[in-house]
Amino acid sequence: MIDLLAADLRRVLWRPVTQALGVIAIVVMGFVGVVVFFHTVKHPFHTLTGLHGGLGAAATPLALGGFVLGASVLGADFGSRAFTTLLTWEPRRQRVLAARAAACAVVTAVAALAMLAVLIIALLPAVFAHGVGPSPTGTWCLSMVGLAVRCALLAAAASVVGVSFAAIGGSTAAALAGAGIYALVVEQAAIAAVPSIGRWLIGADALSWIAATRHPTISGPGGRTNGHTVIAAGLLLLAVVVALQALATTVLRRRDIS
Amino acid sequence: MIVLLPVLGLVWWFVIRPSTKRRQPTRPPDTTGQAPPPAPAVRHPALVVGPPVVDAVVEMIGVTKAYGRGDRRRLALDDLELAVPAGGVFGLLGQNGAGKTTALRCLMGLVGPTAGTCRILGSDSGRDLHRVIERVGALIETPGLSPTLSGRRNLALLARLDRIGATGVDRALRDAGLEDRADDPVATYSLGMRQRLGIAAALLRDPEVVILDEPANGLDPAGIAEIRRLLVSLARDGRTVIVSSHLLDEVEKTCDRLAVIDAGRCVAVGPIGDVLATAGTGTLRVGVADLIAAQRVLAAAGIESTVTDGALRVRCAPSGAAHVTETLAAERLFVSELHHDRPTLEAVFFGLTSSGAARRR
Numbered sequence: 001m002i003d004l005l006a007a008d009l010r011r012v013l014w015r016p017v018t019q020a021l022g023v024i025a026i027v028v029m030g031f032v033g034v035v036v037f038f039h040t041v042k043h044p045f046h047t048l049t050g051l052h053g054g055l056g057a058a059a060t061p062l063a064l065g066g067f068v069l070g071a072s073v074l075g076a077d078f079g080s081r082a083f084t085t086l087l088t089w090e091p092r093r094q095r096v097l098a099a100r101a102a103a104c105a106v107v108t109a110v111a112a113l114a115m116l117a118v119l120i121i122a123l124l125p126a127v128f129a130h131g132v133g134p135s136p137t138g139t140w141c142l143s144m145v146g147l148a149v150r151c152a153l154l155a156a157a158a159s160v161v162g163v164s165f166a167a168i169g170g171s172t173a174a175a176l177a178g179a180g181i182y183a184l185v186v187e188q189a190a191i192a193a194v195p196s197i198g199r200w201l202i203g204a205d206a207l208s209w210i211a212a213t214r215h216p217t218i219s220g221p222g223g224r225t226n227g228h229t230v231i232a233a234g235l236l237l238l239a240v241v242v243a244l245q246a247l248a249t250t251v252l253r254r255r256d257i258s
Numbered sequence: 259m260i261v262l263l264p265v266l267g268l269v270w271w272f273v274i275r276p277s278t279k280r281r282q283p284t285r286p287p288d289t290t291g292q293a294p295p296p297a298p299a300v301r302h303p304a305l306v307v308g309p310p311v312v313d314a315v316v317e318m319i320g321v322t323k324a325y326g327r328g329d330r331r332r333l334a335l336d337d338l339e340l341a342v343p344a345g346g347v348f349g350l351l352g353q354n355g356a357g358k359t360t361a362l363r364c365l366m367g368l369v370g371p372t373a374g375t376c377r378i379l380g381s382d383s384g385r386d387l388h389r390v391i392e393r394v395g396a397l398i399e400t401p402g403l404s405p406t407l408s409g410r411r412n413l414a415l416l417a418r419l420d421r422i423g424a425t426g427v428d429r430a431l432r433d434a435g436l437e438d439r440a441d442d443p444v445a446t447y448s449l450g451m452r453q454r455l456g457i458a459a460a461l462l463r464d465p466e467v468v469i470l471d472e473p474a475n476g477l478d479p480a481g482i483a484e485i486r487r488l489l490v491s492l493a494r495d496g497r498t499v500i501v502s503s504h505l506l507d508e509v510e511k512t513c514d515r516l517a518v519i520d521a522g523r524c525v526a527v528g529p530i531g532d533v534l535a536t537a538g539t540g541t542l543r544v545g546v547a548d549l550i551a552a553q554r555v556l557a558a559a560g561i562e563s564t565v566t567d568g569a570l571r572v573r574c575a576p577s578g579a580a581h582v583t584e585t586l587a588a589e590r591l592f593v594s595e596l597h598h599d600r601p602t603l604e605a606v607f608f609g610l611t612s613s614g615a616a617r618r619r
Binding site for chain 1: 363366367368369370387388391394395396397398399400401402403404405406407411412414415416418419420421456459460
């Protein structure tokens with residue numbers, strides 16, 4: 001299993017899509033820093049406490065990037081039949097899938113932490129030039145680290161979900177379409193039909209996980225509702241990730257591989 | 259998350275449940291206590307020639323693979339029986355769509371058979387192939403490689419699974435003749451280069467059993483000859499090589515044994531010489547000055563012959579040539595030409611398969 005994981009870590013890191021996503025993220029975050037520095041003054045983001053908001057805002061694109069990475073790493077291998085070749089070396093599909101998901105999660109989490117570090121560095125000039133507010137304290141530093149870790153874990157979870165969707169759908173396109181339909185149609189329709197269901201949906205719990213307030217308010221088409229606590233949201237997201245991975249394993253074990 | 263439940267339910271209903279039904283055995287175990295119904299008769303017995311295989315390295319026992327359901331149900335494999343002995347090159351011969359690749363996919367656990375069992379080195383392909391996978395190398399259909407990665411990195415990723423070092427990868431690339439292009443993306447490789455890289459990947463861990471599906475696909479004549487030499491040398495080293503092909507000439511030149519697959523069934527299996535012998539012993543072409551006299555002399559000795567294209571044709575094995583020439587020489591009829599035309603694999607193939615039947619019609 002260790003050898004499989006090591007090989008998959010290399011596979012994920014060597015993929016051009018991984019490198020492209022990394023470069024794009026660094027460029028975008030650097031660009032955000034430049035824009036913030038030149039075009040705004042006395043903005044809450046410019047205070048040290050306001051950096052929280054900056055990191056929180058980065059969670060969504062990082063999660064999306066993680067999902068795309070996970071879906072493409074498996075989907076592309078289905079397309080090129082590299083997955084078939086891999087199965088002639090390791091026929092235990094559940095291991096192959098678990099290793100691939102773990103590799104994506106590790107790479108995404110580490111990359112997300114690195115991206116957030118880049119974002120902080122990009123925003124620091126604006127903080128020093130235009131910033132107002134209190135000096136950093138131990139509590140502030142701890143909360144920043146906690147937020148960064150939660151962002152990284154969310155992105156890692158999204159990459160595992162991406163791998164699961166690709167395994168179920170059999171391609172990157174199917175994974176992206178499935179995720180799009182769920183986020184844009186299923187969740188919105190569910191909230192519109194039963195507003196109180198909002199706090200049980202992935203989107204709301206992801207927000208609760210990042211916000212980390214005791215009872216965050218979730219806004220949606222059906223109105224406003226109280227979200228779960230950070231622990232409850234984290235556990236529910238973990239349950240979804242595990243359930244999807246289990247389903248993906250079952251589907252993959254039964255699928256004929258061409 | 260609640261919304262996910264019906265989504266997961268739909269996936270279960272449409273994706274998992276059908277495949278579960280598909281995998282139900284065609285002959286369920288008897289739980290009624292009554293006498294089991296008689297097993298269906300084998301509808302298409304294969305022509306088995308030569309001695310039976312003992313201690314088979316690879317076995318396929320009653321393997322059936324069906325795709326689709328209802329009216330669209332199509333049998334890719336139909337009660338396929340195969341036994342491959344250790345050592346030598348075993349050819350799976352069949353026209354396109356005969357079921358060769360599906361058979362090899364079943365063997366490698368990539369496709370689950372609807373019924374039957376596949377075994378490699380004693381392990382069930384569907385359950386515990388991982389126990390012996392280190393002793394098996396396979397190339398199924400076109401090589402499956404990441405096109406964006408270089409040939410070296412593709413091999414390195416596989417090599418890492420068995421802790422094969424960079425030296426092993428370099429040697430495989432050198433053997434495949436890809437040293438110069440090793441660091442180029444596979445997407446820039448020609449079909450022949452990809453095929454060579456795929457074969458290199460299959461041989462990377464020095465396997466006991468080598469399974470190659472159409473290895474000559476996309477190769478030029480020199481490449482095909484190279485593959486032929488490779489297969490023979492692998493067999494000479496004591497490995498068991500299973501190779502599928504629709505190239506009759508290549509199979510005849512390379513394989514020790516062969517199985518002819520037609521419409522998912524094995525229609526003939528055995529040592530290649532014995533399979534060829536099923537089409538007869540061949541004919542002896544005998545050139546003599548006086549054909550009529552020679553024919554009369556042979557007839558008197560109980561040897562039937564015909565006159566065709568300015569020569570006598572005698573149906574007999576090559577060993578019969580001595581008796582023919584001796585009989586003629588005794589009557590001072592001296593042979594000016596002697597040639598044994600053995601039956602070709604093409605003649606045997608078309609005699610056994612549905613494509614041959616279509617031709618005859």
